Amino acid sequence: MKKLILLLSIMISLVAQAQIDSKKTALLIIDIQNFYFAGGVLELTDPIPASLNAQKLLFSFRQSEQLIVHIKHGSGARSEIHENVVPLAAEKIIVKNEVNSFLKTDLLDYLNKNEITNLIICGMQTHMCVEAATRAAADYGFECTVIHDACATRSLSFNRKTVKAKDVHTSTLATLKSYSKIMSTNEFLNKKDKNSK
Numbered sequence: 001m002k003k004l005i006l007l008l009s010i011m012i013s014l015v016a017q018a019q020i021d022s023k024k025t026a027l028l029i030i031d032i033q034n035f036y037f038a039g040g041v042l043e044l045t046d047p048i049p050a051s052l053n054a055q056k057l058l059f060s061f062r063q064s065e066q067l068i069v070h071i072k073h074g075s076g077a078r079s080e081i082h083e084n085v086v087p088l089a090a091e092k093i094i095v096k097n098e099v100n101s102f103l104k105t106d107l108l109d110y111l112n113k114n115e116i117t118n119l120i121i122c123g124m125q126t127h128m129c130v131e132a133a134t135r136a137a138a139d140y141g142f143e144c145t146v147i148h149d150a151c152a153t154r155s156l157s158f159n160r161k162t163v164k165a166k167d168v169h170t171s172t173l174a175t176l177k178s179y180s181k182i183m184s185t186n187e188f189l190n191k192k193d194k195n196s197k
Helices: 004-021 047-062 107-113 125-137 165-175 185-196
Strands: 025-030 066-074 094-095 116-124 143-152 156-158 162-163 181-183
Touching: 025 047, 025 125, 047 066, 047 116, 047 143, 047 165, 047 185, 066 107, 094 107, 116 125, 125 143, 125 165, 143 162, 143 185, 162 165, 181 185
Parallel strands: 025 066, 025 116, 066 094, 116 143, 143 181
Antiparallel strands: 156 162
């Protein structure tokens, strides 16, 4: 009987801890804006599939009533957040003018105020604003997870050589694995579902 009571106590404790941890986790959606899509001034490679995976994350966080933060870079032509991840009225939107989402914004204060310790990060571009936010977040002590297939980037050129978008994406993630966990959308959502049961 004592063993049964002990086992039940442990199970209740684990469930309670999972609920506490879920409240400490926020979704950070970075710069999924119209100028990165077809017809935009800086079209990325495969932004639609990335945005649809970000949409899955967004819907999951809404369903579990966890904190969501939308990051939007600047203003002007086609700078609106893409229709696949349009914020709800109650969701936080932070407008930035730097690569790093924390720089000259209230992002850090907002996360601390909400007692967030874990960040799930996705968005555009992988090698710029996603990378900068992840590195900064890790430096501030957040546990970070980058959802690799909910990010997109573009081909880059240096010294008369072109690096294809998929290689830019992969090399950035290879670096970021030192700062964060790297997961696919399905891997993360499956783990999230298991932890909520």
